[in-house]
Amino acid sequence: MNVRERNNFDLIRLFAASQVVLLHSLTHFSLIPASGFWARIIDGVRWFPGVPIFFVVSGFLITPSLERSATLAQYARKRVLRIYPALWCYVGVCLALLAALGVIRLSTLGHRWFWMWVGCQVTVFQAWNPEQLRHFGAGAVNGSLWTIPVEVGFYVGIALLYAVFGLRKGGKWAATAVFVAAGAVSLATWRIFQVGTFAPTHGFFGKALSMTPLPHFWIWLLGALAYKHFDRVRPFVAGWFVPWFAAYLVLGRWLSLHQELMYPMLGIVTLSAAYSMPGTSRALLRGNDISYGVYLYHMLAINALIALDLPRIGWTVIAVFGCAFAVACASWLLVERPALRLKSSARQAGRSTHATAIGAKLI
Numbered sequence: 001m002n003v004r005e006r007n008n009f010d011l012i013r014l015f016a017a018s019q020v021v022l023l024h025s026l027t028h029f030s031l032i033p034a035s036g037f038w039a040r041i042i043d044g045v046r047w048f049p050g051v052p053i054f055f056v057v058s059g060f061l062i063t064p065s066l067e068r069s070a071t072l073a074q075y076a077r078k079r080v081l082r083i084y085p086a087l088w089c090y091v092g093v094c095l096a097l098l099a100a101l102g103v104i105r106l107s108t109l110g111h112r113w114f115w116m117w118v119g120c121q122v123t124v125f126q127a128w129n130p131e132q133l134r135h136f137g138a139g140a141v142n143g144s145l146w147t148i149p150v151e152v153g154f155y156v157g158i159a160l161l162y163a164v165f166g167l168r169k170g171g172k173w174a175a176t177a178v179f180v181a182a183g184a185v186s187l188a189t190w191r192i193f194q195v196g197t198f199a200p201t202h203g204f205f206g207k208a209l210s211m212t213p214l215p216h217f218w219i220w221l222l223g224a225l226a227y228k229h230f231d232r233v234r235p236f237v238a239g240w241f242v243p244w245f246a247a248y249l250v251l252g253r254w255l256s257l258h259q260e261l262m263y264p265m266l267g268i269v270t271l272s273a274a275y276s277m278p279g280t281s282r283a284l285l286r287g288n289d290i291s292y293g294v295y296l297y298h299m300l301a302i303n304a305l306i307a308l309d310l311p312r313i314g315w316t317v318i319a320v321f322g323c324a325f326a327v328a329c330a331s332w333l334l335v336e337r338p339a340l341r342l343k344s345s346a347r348q349a350g351r352s353t354h355a356t357a358i359g360a361k362l363i
Contacts, residue, residue, distance in 0.1 A: 007274045009057055011281035013291035016050035016057075018321075020144065021298040025320045028138045028302050029312040047252040048266070051147060052219050054295075056267040057274075058151065059158075059223025066158060067168065078343045079155045084122075085339040086331050087148065090296045091121045093327070094141065097300060101307055103136050124149040127211045137303025144299045146211045153213030154220045157182075172228050179221045179228070186218035187260060222267045234275065237268060241276035244269050292336065293328025301327075 022045065026032045033039040062079075069075035095118070098104045108114050113130045120128045126145035133141055161182060162168060167175045193206050193215055209215060226233050237244070248255070248269050255262035301323040305316055 005275075006278040006282065008276075008278055008281035009061065009274050010285050010287070010289045010291070012053065012057060012270060012273055013289065014285070014294065015048075016053040017291040017294040017298075019045060019048055019050035019053075020295060021321060021324055022317070024144065024299060025302055025317040028306065029316055031312065031314070031317065044249075044252065047248070047256055047262075052263050052266060053270055054147070054151075055154070055216060055219045056223040056226075056263070056270055058154065059220040059225075060227045060271070061223070062155065063158060063224040063227045066162060072159060072163070075159065076155075079152075081339045081343045082336075083148065083152065086292055086296060086336050088122055089331060089335045090300075091118065093297070094121070094300055097304060098133075098136070098141070101136075101304065103133065103307070121145075124152050137306040138299075140299075141303065142296075142299040144295065147295075150211065150213050150216055154217065157213055157217055158220075158224065175228050176225065179225050183218040183221040183225075186214055186216070186221070190215035190218065191260070219263050219267075222264055226267065226271055233271065237272040238275035241269070241272040244272045288329075288332055289336070290325065290328040290332045293331035294324045296331070297327045298324040 023042075026042065032042055065078060066075050069078065095104070104114065111132075113132055117128065117130050117133070120126060126142070126148045129140045129143070161178055165174070165178050167178060189209075193209055213220075248265055251265070255265055298320060301320045304323075305319060310316060310319075
């Protein structure tokens with residue numbers, strides 16, 4: 001079983017990021033039509049939500065990364081190198097932009113709230129936005145970064161499941177039982193906090209919980225389960241993208257009303273896209289993965305255009321895409337790709353350490 005064979009995950013992640021950029025742009029620029037042809041098109045775009053696609057792909061790829069890591073320290077180092085160098089660079093760009101637009105000044109440096117906010121941005125509390133910055137753009141400097149602590153929580157959560165239940169030694173079906181149980185708890189939490197007084201829109205507690213891994217972990221575990229059973233899953237998805245995609249389109253409106261069924265189906269479509277015509281991503285992107293940068297910077301572009309009070313027309317959406325893609329390319333070339341090379345060094349070092357440990361046991 002080799003999930004790292006030729007695939008289209010780079011292209012899928014870029015599609016997911018672009019879906020988020022499009023909907024955020026149309027929403028914050030108030031460009032979503034109430035009815036008509038374009039309203040139906042946008043409604044169809046919502047059937048392919050970018051964030052759940054990211055979660056499923058992450059579960060599918062991070063779980064084997066954990067299993068391949070010789071130690072938890074090596075696993076943690078790889079995860080930090082993937083997330084934080086680009087994030088810290090983004091924070092620097094964000095501060096420079098806020099200063100250029102006059103949102104923050106030299107006097108701002110003397111306020112505790114500013115340093116608390118910066119500390120949150122560079123760690124795992126990106127969802128917090130101080131009242132002093134509510135006047136900028138859409139009201140939050142980058143509200144879409146709530147997914148950073150959620151994703152980090154997934155990394156920690158899967159490592160805890162492996163450590164507590166001894167899944168490295170327990171085999172495929174032991175892992176399946178644990179994943180299903182953890183997913184059931186997460187799904188139950190997700191359902192509870194989707195309705196009534198606990199819904200994110202109905203109070204601080206619900207909103208805060210929605211920004212933690214717990215109600216979203218079941219979506220991530222769908223990818224992890226697909227990885228554990230990839231030998232059985234692969235024949236049903238590889239090369240079958242068109243029929244799975246067509247079935248999803250036919251069921252799309254109904255599935256959008258039953259998300260506990262929609263996301264597993266979306267996961268199947270995603271994996272099918274990854275392993276159908278698997279050379280497509282390489283041919284188009286040449287191994288460049290700019291999706292993370294696009295996701296990081298798009299809300300900064302949206303907020304900057306709102307702050308500049310530019311006309312909110314279709315060309316503004318194109319400007320957001322242009323800015324996000326341009327900065328994402330720079331982030332990939334200057335920050336992310338060099339960091340990934342350090343990941344490769346960590347992997348090689350881990351293999352050497354693992355081999356030394358085996359040799360020591362043999363001696």
